[in-house]
């Protein structure tokens with residue numbers, strides 16, 4: 479019979495949680511039982527509900543993560559919100575250690591007047607909707623994009639680039655993806671002709687990667703417009719491109735676009751650098767954005783120049799960062815939106831909280847690529863194993879019977895088998911429409927299909 483030396487609960491089945499489960503369940507000389515909990519009925523976090531559906535090879539990481547769910551001793555419990563359906567204390571009582579990998583699901587605000595107008599939405603919500611997240615605000619998004627011809631996307635990271643690309647793509651260009659049918663229908667029926675990407679700082683400071691940027695120039699029927707004046711390099715930008723190869727390559731791509739002759743294509747993507755939003759105008763619904771030109775001062779700080787301009791738009795997508803939210807029993811660093819920790823050991827007022835660990839975006843903030851979470855999760859697992867080896871994990875108080883506890887709390891939880899059933903059903907649904915897969919987006923459907931196959 480399998481006798482585990484250690485029982486670990488992981489909160490969040492995104493890449494960092496699953497990489498941690500892989501590290502814990504494949505140790506050559508220690509048997510570890512790992513239970514992974516997720517608020518959603520199905521695993522994979524932002525790999526399923528963030529990575530753009532038209533980036534099929536990156537979404538394919540899901541298949542690698544999926545293999546870990548088959549490892550001996552690894553169980554998945556979906557539809558369980560830790561901090562709501564079950565408390566952190568209950569998990570701590572039942573496991574030798576709890577590892578928090580629940581990501582950064584909230585959005586940062588712009589802090590400008592008009593931000594609450596109809597037609598001003600966070601990228602987090604738009605992304606959730608087009609990926610078929612069961613918690614997406616479908617009505618809000620579909621009402622926001624209906625009848626829109628001009629969109630402003632505020633932010634110059636990869637998420638902003640994803641959002642701009644999805645919105646500007648030609649009708650039908652997303653039909654091969656696993657997006658739910660209602661999303662494909664809504665995107666095919668938009669009247670969007672212009673998408674403006676706005677960055678506070680210059681092209682040399684933008685955080686998108688060159689591959690994602692370059693892709694924008696290859697979209698069928700889409701012209702990319704860059705103002706050559708935005709590419710005049712000040713001393714700070716020259717230093718940035720001299721010391722950062724990605725920045726240099728990005729500027730090169732933008733420079734090439736800025737020199738292209740007008741093509742008069744049906745849709746346009748406009749880049750606006752060195753502009754910050756001052757106000758979203760309109761009575762109740764967005765009609766435009768007032769931008770102020772910015773520049774670097776002699777002290778190297780960005781400052782407004784007082785010169786303003788307006789872009790007419792009926793939709794503003796705020797893509798200025800994701801941030802973590804607290805769960806009961808855990809303090810968050812308000813500034814960074816992450817959980818304070820010492821090499822992955824959660825701390826409270828500077829002191830280590832025994833038996834509680836953190837990895838992934840909720841440890842580091844929203845940065846890096848999917849693979850960055852592997853390194854991060856493995857480092858935290860190393861800290862956990864070192865604490866186990868030197869006897870500093872707290873004694874377990876509970877009976878170790880999580881299933882009874884979930885049943886006691888009347889939680890309709892899903893399992894790895896439920897995900898397997900959903901996986902088959904999504905492939906069948908997709909194939910019936912000539913695609914590889916179609917995402918099932920209703921929570922109740924995910925639970926019913928998961929249960930019954």
Ligand SMILES: Cc1cc2nc3c(=O)[nH]c(=O)nc-3n(C[C@H](O)[C@H](O)[C@H](O)COP(=O)(O)OP(=O)(O)OC[C@H]3O[C@@H](n4cnc5c(N)ncnc54)[C@H](O)[C@@H]3O)c2cc1C
Nearest residue numbers: 490492493494516517523524528560580581838839847848
């Ligand atoms: C829009 C977008 C596009 C991206 N595209 C790419 C890309 O193309 N390439 C790339 O390399 N990286 C990309 N990333 C980054 C990548 O997705 C992240 O690095 C990675 O997902 C972070 O992993 P994580 O496990 O820390 O968090 P997440 O993936 O967010 O996983 C956290 C999990 O915790 C669960 N959870 C939250 N709260 C609770 C709770 N209270 N109880 C239980 N469970 C909870 C969530 O449901 C979620 O499943 C993208 C990110 C975004 C937002």
